[in-house]
Amino acid sequence: MNNGIIFDKTMQMIEDRLSLSSTNQKLISSNLANIDTPGYKTKSLSFEDTLRQSLENHVLQMVRTNSRDLDPDDPVEAMQNATVVEGGPVDLDTQMVNLAKNSIEFQYMIALLDKKFGLLKTAITG
Numbered sequence: 001m002n003n004g005i006i007f008d009k010t011m012q013m014i015e016d017r018l019s020l021s022s023t024n025q026k027l028i029s030s031n032l033a034n035i036d037t038p039g040y041k042t043k044s045l046s047f048e049d050t051l052r053q054s055l056e057n058h059v060l061q062m063v064r065t066n067s068r069d070l071d072p073d074d075p076v077e078a079m080q081n082a083t084v085v086e087g088g089p090v091d092l093d094t095q096m097v098n099l100a101k102n103s104i105e106f107q108y109m110i111a112l113l114d115k116k117f118g119l120l121k122t123a124i125t126g
Helices: 009-033 047-056 075-080 092-125
Strands: 043-046 062-066 069-072 083-086
Touching (some): 009 092
Antiparallel strands (some): 043 083
16 A cells, blocks of 8 residues: 555554454354364464564564553554464354454454545545
């Protein structure tokens, strides 16, 4: 996506989060489809593992902006490379909770995108 005035970093982060949500949806669907497959282990995205690995490899440099805050230089980089981790057997209840949570996050990102385009429309039309 263009990093110009109209399509700023916020738009890029929304796009990345929607892509991450789509990947997560595919993993959850795969887990549910394989609920009765012997030996199948659940798969999920692990943002925490990716962030930890990025910090250990010095991909992200943390900058303290306030004595109570920590802020990475580029959180987009960590969001783009989430790690898929395997867990134990598929638990229907857990997967349904994950599905609902992912759906809510996706809808929230769409609402943010809608608001952003609404602001752009207002700025253009006056």
